[in-house]
Amino acid sequence: xxxxICNTPFxxxxxxxxxxGNNCSVSLYAARKKVRQSIKAALKALKTPEEVNQFNLSxxxxxxxxxx
Numbered sequence: 001x002x003x004x005i006c007n008t009p010f011x012x013x014x015x016x017x018x019x020x021g022n023n024c025s026v027s028l029y030a031a032r033k034k035v036r037q038s039i040k041a042a043l044k045a046l047k048t049p050e051e052v053n054q055f056n057l058s059x060x061x062x063x064x065x066x067x068x
Contacts, residue, residue: 004028 001017002009005024012018019025039059046052 001012003020003024004018005027008020010020046055
């Protein structure tokens, strides 16, 4: 199995493991935290329901593009 962050081959000690070590786990946590903060800031800037719907649509499109 390869690490989802650095793509280094490793043997997981648990079927849930996706990272080769603590450095990659911390990197993934930091990246997720940055995304959460960006989304929170964007949501605070939205004022009308139309802006919220447009943001939701663009976010859905972005997430669908990264899952492929």
